[in-house]
Amino acid sequence: xxxxxxxxxxxxxxxxxxxxxxxxxxxxxxxxxxxxxxxxxxxxxxxxxxxxxxxxxxxxxxxxxxxxxxxxxxxxxxxxxxxxxxxxxxxxxxxxxxxxxxxxxxxxxxxxxxxxxxxxxxxxxxxxxxxxxxxxxxxxxxxxxxxxxxxxxxxxxxxxxxxxxxxxxxx
Numbered sequence: 001x002x003x004x005x006x007x008x009x010x011x012x013x014x015x016x017x018x019x020x021x022x023x024x025x026x027x028x029x030x031x032x033x034x035x036x037x038x039x040x041x042x043x044x045x046x047x048x049x050x051x052x053x054x055x056x057x058x059x060x061x062x063x064x065x066x067x068x069x070x071x072x073x074x075x076x077x078x079x080x081x082x083x084x085x086x087x088x089x090x091x092x093x094x095x096x097x098x099x100x101x102x103x104x105x106x107x108x109x110x111x112x113x114x115x116x117x118x119x120x121x122x123x124x125x126x127x128x129x130x131x132x133x134x135x136x137x138x139x140x141x142x143x144x145x146x147x148x149x150x151x152x153x154x155x156x157x158x159x160x161x162x163x164x165x166x167x168x169x170x171x
Contacts, residue, residue, distance in 0.1 A: 002104030002132070005139055006169065011038060012098045013165040014046035019094070020158035023087040031085065033093035034074045035100060072113040072120075073106040077149050080117050088151040091161060095146025095154075102139065103131040107147060121149070138168045 003011075015038060022028040030037075030048070037050040076092035078085055099107045107126075108119035125147055129140035142164055148154045155161045 003101050005102050005135055008098055008101040009139065009165050009169055011040070011046050011101070012094060013162050013169075015048050015094055015097075016091075016158040016161040016165070018048040019087060019090050020162065023090075023158060029085055029087060030090045030093075031079065032071060032074075033090050033097055034071045035097055036071075038097070072116040073100070073108070075117070075120060076151075077121050078151055080121060086151070087158060088154050088156065091146050091154055091158060092148075092151075094161070095143050099125075099128055099143050099147065102135050102143075103128050105131060136168075142168055 015033070019030065019033075022030065032050060033048075037048065039045075039047040039049050041047065074093040074096040076085065076089040078089055096107050099105075106116075108116050108123060110116040110119060125144060127140040128135040128143050129137050142161075145164075146154060146161065155164065
């Protein structure tokens with residue numbers, strides 16, 4: 001299913017704050033942002049979990065990892081291509097997570113991971129407002145920027161995402 005758009009934005013904002021802290025303090029890249037790694041506590045807290053794939057940027061630059069790590073429905077194009085990843089890769093995955101939250105659908109689907117990967121790389125994203133009419137154009141634009149194929153066309157920091165979400169929520 002899907003969740004109320006404002007709740008999705010609230011969750012995305014809190015996860016963006018966590019990503020901003022991780023990047024600013026340690027240059028940490030999570031590499032597996034997805035709904036399963038977001039915990040909503042009984043006290044109403046929103047937490048980012050599962051740092052099993054997380055690495056410091058300096059470690060990523062030193063590694064010669066050839067395996068593709070991440071979840072196919074949420075993985076960034078640069079992760080799929082084995083290119084350098086940074087905080088913007090996590091923002092792509094968070095955008096895919098927000099897309100799923102507000103539409104109830106994955107951004108890209110397929111019969112096997114390779115087909116989904118190809119779509120992340122080459123297929124045009126259907127904007128969320130064209131999938132679910134209750135999603136505003138502003139929310140849709142936010143998600144589309146977060147999920148831009150090229151990292152330099154996305155928000156450059158999670159702080160920018162937090163700021164844009166606040167503006168969208170304020171109307």
